[in-house]
Amino acid sequence: MFQYKCLNPISQTGLGLFGEEYKQTEELNDADAILVRSAKMHDMEIPENVKVIARAGAGVNNVPVEQCAENGIVVFNTPGANANGVKELVLAGMLLASRDIVGGIEWVAHEEDKEHIDKLAEKQKKQFAGCEISGKKLGIIGLGAIGAMVANSATHLGMEVYGYDPFISIDAAWNLSRTIKHSKSLDEIYSQCDYITIHVPLTDNTRKMIDKEAFTKMKEGVVLLNFARDLLVDEEALIEALDSGKVKKYVTDFANPLVAGRPGILVTPHLGASTAESEENCAVMAVKEVRDFLENGNIKNSVNFPNCDMGTCIAVGRITICHKNIPNMISQFTKILGSEGLNIADMTNKSRGSYAYTIIDLESAASKEALDELKAIEGVSKVRVIK
Numbered sequence: 001m002f003q004y005k006c007l008n009p010i011s012q013t014g015l016g017l018f019g020e021e022y023k024q025t026e027e028l029n030d031a032d033a034i035l036v037r038s039a040k041m042h043d044m045e046i047p048e049n050v051k052v053i054a055r056a057g058a059g060v061n062n063v064p065v066e067q068c069a070e071n072g073i074v075v076f077n078t079p080g081a082n083a084n085g086v087k088e089l090v091l092a093g094m095l096l097a098s099r100d101i102v103g104g105i106e107w108v109a110h111e112e113d114k115e116h117i118d119k120l121a122e123k124q125k126k127q128f129a130g131c132e133i134s135g136k137k138l139g140i141i142g143l144g145a146i147g148a149m150v151a152n153s154a155t156h157l158g159m160e161v162y163g164y165d166p167f168i169s170i171d172a173a174w175n176l177s178r179t180i181k182h183s184k185s186l187d188e189i190y191s192q193c194d195y196i197t198i199h200v201p202l203t204d205n206t207r208k209m210i211d212k213e214a215f216t217k218m219k220e221g222v223v224l225l226n227f228a229r230d231l232l233v234d235e236e237a238l239i240e241a242l243d244s245g246k247v248k249k250y251v252t253d254f255a256n257p258l259v260a261g262r263p264g265i266l267v268t269p270h271l272g273a274s275t276a277e278s279e280e281n282c283a284v285m286a287v288k289e290v291r292d293f294l295e296n297g298n299i300k301n302s303v304n305f306p307n308c309d310m311g312t313c314i315a316v317g318r319i320t321i322c323h324k325n326i327p328n329m330i331s332q333f334t335k336i337l338g339s340e341g342l343n344i345a346d347m348t349n350k351s352r353g354s355y356a357y358t359i360i361d362l363e364s365a366a367s368k369e370a371l372d373e374l375k376a377i378e379g380v381s382k383v384r385v386i387k
């Protein structure tokens with residue numbers, strides 16, 4: 001029996017995929033797995049019993065990923081599972097920033113002379129008029145799951161699209177429309193584009209990447225869209241740029257005291273992934289990742305350990321080891337298993353940065369002595385018996 005704890009509401013379509021072997025718990029101290037959306041985990045004490053954390057979403061800045069790696073806790077996310085939901089809101093954001101659609105709707109709702117509203121509307125409408133997005137230049141910073149979808153859709157809407165992503169994956173590059181211009185520098189995006197949208201993860205390298213200097217390089221009257229994370233933008237500098245007219249509109253999915261209710265800023269309450277489809281896709285992917293990890297020891301879509309897959313175990317025994325990516329680990333594992341008379345049927349070892357993961361199939365079940373010896377090796381953080 002495995003137990004899981006949800007730190008946020010997770011779609012039942014996904015949770016329903018946990019079979020009879022699984023039970024939901026409210027007790028962190030009983031949980032093998034944690035499922036989370038945006039709950040902040042940095043100040044949480046994560047007990048030893050937790051083996052896996054699945055972020056039903058893309059951004060993992062709310063999870064202490066490095067500390068988890070150190071403690072042998074594998075963290076997953078669900079790449080691309082909510083990308084379409086976000087893409088649709090970004091497109092809506094561009095349209096909302098181009099004419100005062102919100103102001104127009106509010107005017108109609110609050111105009112008291114309802115009897116003459118049709119005639120009044122014709123008189124008043126010019127104050128809500130704007131421009132079309134077709135023919136305008138859109139700069140996209142980050143061409144991952146969301147950025148690439150926004151790029152292709154914007155092309156179909158007649159925009160001239162510039163993309164910047166020095167770390168683009170081969171898959172994302174293959175999926176991009178050929179019409180998208182490859183920008184080799186952010187300066188090109190800033191100097192050329194009428195709309196700029198950012199789709200990168202929040203890390204120490206990207207925090208406040210849109211800063212005061214970036215605003216000085218942008219075109220007069222640019223529209224900036226941020227559906228990634230508020231801390232990517234220096235919002236104090238943004239407000240100065242709005243006040244000076246450099247930025248026409250800031251559309252953000254992240255409410256905070258600085259942006260809420262401020263003229264020129266359209267704020268949605270972190271709605272990007274809040275569609276039935278995205279919530280289901282994320283939950284289904286997260287539950288499948290957790291199950292394959294807990295039941296077979298396989299890793300797919302982890303953000304702190306390498307992908308590692310030996311399929312369903314058909315050997316008599318299987319153990320998995322989370323460890324540091326340092327010399328002499330495999331030889332220590334095989335020596336211990338050999339000296340305990342355990343024959344290895346199959347094994348795989350993969351590394352990612354400072355951490356590594358090993359799956360070992362055995363011709364007989366691992367003894368307690370062997371497991372204790374493996375756990376005692378310096379650099380080993382977690383040893384699990386799958387079978």
Ligand SMILES: NC(=O)c1ccc[n+]([C@@H]2O[C@H](COP(=O)([O-])OP(=O)(O)OC[C@H]3O[C@@H](n4cnc5c(N)ncnc54)[C@H](O)[C@@H]3O)[C@@H](O)[C@H]2O)c1
Pocket residue numbers: 057058059060079080082083086141142143144145146147164165166167168169172199200201202205206227228229253270271272273274
């Ligand atoms: N508003 C929401 O509800 C919502 C939903 C999903 C994701 N997000 C946010 O959007 C981010 C992107 O999501 P995604 O699914 O596209 O992720 P992704 O991992 O598929 O794509 C991120 C892309 O950013 C690129 N990148 C990284 N650093 C960069 C840099 N310095 N300059 C340019 N490109 C850089 C990467 O190469 C990658 O292609 C997430 O990390 C998350 O913070 C928000």
Ligand SMILES: O=C(O)CC[C@@H](O)C(=O)O
Pocket residue numbers: 037038056057058059060082270272273274
């Ligand atoms: O779970 C959500 O609603 C938001 C998810 C989003 O911020 C993400 O990074 O995937």
